[in-house]
Amino acid sequence: MTTIPTEHEEQREFVRWFRKVYAPTRIFAIPNGGARGAATAGRLKAEGVSPGVPDLCIPAWRLWVEMKRQKGGVVSAEQKDWIAYLQSVQQCVLVCRGADDAKAQIQNFLHENPCHSPSETRPPF
Numbered sequence: 001m002t003t004i005p006t007e008h009e010e011q012r013e014f015v016r017w018f019r020k021v022y023a024p025t026r027i028f029a030i031p032n033g034g035a036r037g038a039a040t041a042g043r044l045k046a047e048g049v050s051p052g053v054p055d056l057c058i059p060a061w062r063l064w065v066e067m068k069r070q071k072g073g074v075v076s077a078e079q080k081d082w083i084a085y086l087q088s089v090q091q092c093v094l095v096c097r098g099a100d101d102a103k104a105q106i107q108n109f110l111h112e113n114p115c116h117s118p119s120e121t122r123p124p125f
Helices: 007-021 038-047 077-088 099-112
Strands: 056-058 063-068 092-097
Touching: 007 056, 007 063, 007 099, 063 077, 063 099, 077 092, 092 099
Parallel strands: 063 092
Antiparallel strands: 056 063
């Protein structure tokens, strides 16, 4: 029986690959998920944490990435709402099923949007 990697493992693998292949393009995680105590959850909500925000952001490409497991991950109502909102303000959103799918979708995104080529994401200073 083959074990399906967790969403955490898939995201960790994808971010490691992205930072190696597309350096110096920045990618960062949005820590919205995970188990927390009530006090921590309340503090984070007051600071602006919002359920459904995609897992990763690549600001230079105006791209957001929602990671799911290869099998079994479901896009929640809150995630669908955020995806629709981001798209309405001209942001791109990819929903990826595992690290390999995320890598393929990033490469396809760059092929379809050549203005985001890695050489053009370096800061001008």
